[in-house]
């Protein structure tokens with residue numbers, strides 16, 4: 001078998017071979033980025049094809065395996081990708097799908113529709129970006145295999161192998177490190193969370209996952225946790241888990257609500273199928289104050305929302321108000337519950353399937369189809385009122401909660417006014433503690449929110465006062481997960497952050513007013529620092545989410561260790577980096593910084609603040625479901641969960657997919 005792609009074939013292949021060239025030249029155009037997000041996108045892309053097969057009713061099980069060298073295999077028990085020769089390309093359908101851009105299977109009268117991967121680019125893109133890819137198809141009584149290197153087939157056609165009865169497709173790919181030069185390592189937690197989500201969204205579909213990679217010590221946070229052994233998280237054994245939800249979105253809502261106290265007994269479950277589209281909705285209110293509405297279109301998490309969410313919100317607000325009025329629960333005739341009042345404490349998952357989804361927005365995660373707004377609204381205008389009538393006791397509790405929220409909102413408005421007056425915001429007053437930068441251009445201005453006074457000193461002397469502002473905050477800020485906005489606004493640290501940012505908070509929040517386009521959270525590299533960072537992230541996530549969505553929120557990475565080799569000083573961010581360093585320098589003795597305050601200003605500048613030399617992690621919203629889950633376990637009522645989580649993830653902020 002020849003492995004030289006340049007000379008493998010004659011002229012006939014050239015068009016096909018050239019077909020994938022643009023993908024390797026500009027991978028970002030096809031998968032968004034060549035960072036961690038783009039890397040994971042390859043798995044989703046391959047899996048989407050199997051999920052399509054499942055949605056079409058031909059596949060019940062998908063297996064995802066990461067082998068010890070990091071190659072990924074996605075197998076399904078569907079019909080198998082067709083292998084016969086196509087008149088159009090004079091090649092096997094399998095070869096065509098894997099080597100032709102946008103051959104999303106549409107070579108055959110609509111038999112094969114991509115479920116709508118964020119970019120919906122298909123298997124050929126994965127092939128182009130993999131150093132090797134093997135396709136195995138079980139079909140027509142035989143196994144067929146074909147291998148590829150960087151998108152080039154190593155045999156002209158699939159090779160027919162042994163006889164088999166079962167049908168299905170397995171794709172194994174190893175990503176090309178020349179393309180993904182940042183990282184080629186899949187994050188287990190990211191994979192697990194997407195597979196679980198896919199299983200929730202596709203009721204009855206069994207998705208199993210096995211990670212055969214060696215568990216690296218650094219990933220485990222160094223501790224041994226017995227509860228993780230059963231699933232293969234002990235030393236040496238592969239991690240294995242199967243996701244299969246008979247309840248679909250109902251199970252999703254149960255999962256999201258976890259141990260939170262529900263406000264009413266039933267999970268509301270509404271579905272509709274029409275010629276236009278399909279709609280699936282599950283929701284339940286809890287006694288809490290935060291709103292968690294997740295939306296999906298064709299299995300894609302639309303965290304920027306869109307028309308399906310708009311239709312849902314409009315119908316829900318209307319239905320609850322009308323129900324409340326019909327039961328005489330509103331005191332005054334003209335009293336109205338706002339959408340925010342109605343959604344307080346609500347956990348909802350809405351999933352639509354649309355024939356030709358239009359994805360818009362910065363991250364292409366906003367559904368744009370206008371016909372879907374009216375479809376969802378119209379459908380829900382009928383079924384939500386019916387549900388409330390059938391469960392009127394539960395309906396009453398929901399209304400009572402919304403009325404409470406309404407009162408609290410009024411109190412919050414007063415508190416905000418007070419904040420404004422106290423801080424003199426209207427006259428441009430800023431917090432006393434803020435060392436502002438001199439630039440008035442938000443695009444170049446950075447706000448460092450620094451924990452602890454001892455660190456604020458060095459940060460102030462180190463900064464570039466033209467573009468870098470420092471806001472010191474003291475100790476633990478209020479946990480907003482357990483408090484309404486009105487209460488949060490009484491907290492001095494919260495007030496200072498809101499005033500410094502200039503955006504307002506809650507209903508009044510306006511990202512266009514941000515005084516800085518970088519907000520950098522700077523906390524110690526220890527457990528307490530992680531806790532404070534999480535509290536700050538919770539505040540931003542719950543009440544100033546637009547900052548995260550705009551990509552303005554960053555996490556600074558101060559080093560934990562300093563080592564000297566001869567006269568040269570090195571700084572290392574965490575234990576994993578230190579261990580790596582000690583492989584080459586086994587004799588060095590590290591100094592561990594106890595806190596930011598131990599660093600002198602020039603060290604802090606060089607390692608953490610200087611835009612030329614620092615590494616900032618940007619906080620992204622790419623996984624809202626996971627973020628929801630983390631914030632509720634982390635910041636909710638269950639102290640034991642929180643403790644365990646923080647201990648396991650002390651320096652790990654990846655839950656926001658950074």
Ligand code: 0RA
Nearest residue numbers: 049050053078079080081111112169
């Ligand atoms: C085109 C046509 C048919 C199946 C598929 C594509 C197919 C593609 C993938 C990709 C991963 N798993 C897949 N499973 C099926 C149907 C052909 C027929 O009529 O049998």
